[in-house]
Ligand code: ADP
């Protein structure tokens with residue numbers, strides 16, 4: 001599903017080599033965690049896998065197709081169709097309700113309004129927030145906001161879900177809710193990459209990898 005071959009990333013403005021000759025194969029339906037210290041390259045790896053950034057050297061195959069050198073509009077379309085993102089800090093739009101936030105990725109896909117709202121409601125129901133559709137982010141707890149973000153990540157039915165530190169800053173109970181939802185997405189057939197510096201969270205994944213100074217090991 002996801003394959004990196006001799007992948008390297010250098011940020012030219014800082015001169016930092018954030019990924020060094022990374023080889024990674026994530027099969028369809030896998031649940032993989034990636035841990036590593038702050039600055040080890042975890043977010044860089046997520047940005048590459050999520051088509052938010054491109055490699056300096058090496059290849060990236062997504063679903064068997066080489067996506068290393070595609071133009072931005074093609075990357076944007078693939079990203080919108082195939083990838084769901086969950087971030088630390090949720091990144092919900094503050095002026096919108098939970099329902100509107102979840103429906104937003106469907107707007108970008110040109111789905112008609114009635115279908116958008118129906119699918120957003122279903123996605124919010126899956127994360128246990130049917131009663132909160134009209135609430136804005138500032139009216140929700142951190143854990144609830146992250147559940148809205150999970151609903152937004154899966155409303156497009158992406159094959160791949162990428163989560164970057166999704167439990168950071170949450171209390172243990174809310175973090176457990178988030179990890180349980182990721183378990184559920186895995187069982188529903190999504191391919192999941194969980195990036196975390198929390199070793200206990202990483203243990204939820206079937207396969208565990210480790211990043212140190214841009215070098216990936218363990219898989
Ligand atoms: P992590 O998520 O594991 O904390 P990052 O992938 O964010 O690590 O960063 C890896 C390295 O790349 C760090 O040294 C960081 O300073 C550098 N870096 C990250 N993003 C950028 C950027 N946009 N421009 C320049 N350097 C960056």
Ligand code: MG
Nearest residue numbers: 042043044164
């Ligand atoms: Mg990071």
